[in-house]
Amino acid sequence: xxxxxxxxxxxxxxxxxxxxxxxxxxxxxxxxxxxxxxxxxxxxxxxxxxxxxxxxxxxxxxxxxxxxxxxxxxxxxxxxxxxxxxxxxxxxxxxxxxxxxxxxxxxxxxxxxxxxxxxxxxxxxxxxxxxxxxxxxxxxxxxxxxxxxxxxxxxxxxxxxxxxxxxxxxxxxxxxxxxxxxxxxxxxxxxxxxxxx
Numbered sequence: 758x759x760x761x762x763x764x765x766x767x768x769x770x771x772x773x774x775x776x777x778x779x780x781x782x783x784x785x786x787x788x789x790x791x792x793x794x795x796x797x798x799x800x801x802x803x804x805x806x807x808x809x810x811x812x813x814x815x816x817x818x819x820x821x822x823x824x825x826x827x828x829x830x831x832x833x834x835x836x837x838x839x840x841x842x843x844x845x846x847x848x849x850x851x852x853x854x855x856x857x858x859x860x861x862x863x864x865x866x867x868x869x870x871x872x873x874x875x876x877x878x879x880x881x882x883x884x885x886x887x888x889x890x891x892x893x894x895x896x897x898x899x900x901x902x903x904x905x906x907x908x909x910x911x912x913x914x915x916x917x918x919x920x921x922x923x924x925x926x927x928x929x930x931x932x933x934x935x936x937x938x939x940x941x942x943x944x945x946x947x948x949x950x951x952x953x954x
Contacts, residue, residue, distance in 0.1 A: 794825075796823045796824060796825055797824055797825055797826040797827070798822075798823070798824040798826070799821070799822070799823050799824075800821070800822045800823075800824075801820065801821055802819075802820060803817075803818070803819050803821075803822045803833075804816065804817070804818045805817045805818075805819075805822065805831075812843065813841060814840065815838055815839065815840045816838065816839050816840075817831075817833060817836065817837070817838045817856070817858075818836070818837040818838075819833035819834060819835055819836045819837070819856070820834050820835035821833065821834040821835070822834075828861075829859070829860040829861050830857065830858065830859050830860070830861075831856075831857070831858040831860075832855065832856070832857050832858075833855070833856045833858070834854065834855055835854065836851070836852065836853050836854070836855065836856040836867070837850070837851075837852050838850070838851040838852075838856065838865070839851075840919070842919075842920075847875065847876040847878075847920075848876060849873070849874065849875050849876070849919055849920075850872075850873070850874040851865070851867060851871070851872070851873055851874075851886075851888075852870075852871070852872045853867035853868060853869055853870055853871040853872065853886075854868060854869030854870050854871075855867075855868040855869055856868070862889075862891075863889070863890045863891045864887060864888065864889050864890065865887075865888040865890065866885075866886070866887050866888075867885070867886040867887075867888070868884070868885055869884060869885075870882075870884070871883050871884060871885065871886045871897075873886065873895065873921060875919070875920050875921040878905060878906065878921075879903070879904065879905045879920070879921035879922075880903070880904045880905075880921070881895075881897065881901055881902065881903050881904075881915065881917070881921055882901070882902045883897040883899055883900065883901045883902070883915070884899050884900070885897065885898060885899050888919070890919075893918045893919050894916065894917075894918060895915075895916070895917045895918060895919065895921075896914075896915070896916055897914070897915040897916075897917075898913075898914055899913060899914075900912075900913050901913060901914075901915040901926065903915065903921075903923065903926070903931075905921075908931060908932070909931055909932045910926065910929055910930070910931035911929070911930050911931060912926040912927055912928050912929035912930070912931075913926070913927050913928050914926065914927040914928075
């Protein structure tokens with residue numbers, strides 16, 4: 758019995774020694790290569806409001822929102838955004854398939870079935886729009902449809918503001934009544950001074 762106990766103790770000692778030598782004794786945790794582009798938050802069916810002090814700057818509703826805190830960027834799907842003009846109280850609306858909000862540059866990018874409404878007064882539809890909120894400038898680089906009370910225009914490369922007051926549009930065609938003073942920012946290179954009436 759004594760020899761069996763000695764044998765068992767020596768085997769346990771040998772196994773303990775192997776385990777002790779074979780295992781790393783460092784307390785370091787292994788490095789994990791984390792994806793720096795992974796989002797910080799994913800949310801479904803969201804309503805988000807941004808305030809400047811106590812004033813509502815904009816409200817965003819979306820089916821899905823992905824936020825990146827460090828980059829200060831928000832990506833939203835099936836988007837509905839409203840802003841309220843401080844002076845007049847006119848509500849502006851933006852609807853689109855996808856929105857990318859970059860809080861660093863204060864730019865909102867609308868992608869796919871983009872519709873801008875300025876109250877009941879003006880409307881534009883396009884596939885891509887960049888809204889520089891700092892400079893109140895909206896750029897629509899592709900084909901754009903524009904409506905106001907009396908006019909429908911179709912063109913490309915629209916530059917406007919949040920009131921949808923056009924400052925530039927290229928390759929324009931349209932229907933309705935156009936007053937030249939409303940389009941003072943346009944360069945009409947084909948206009949001749951001695952055009953017969």
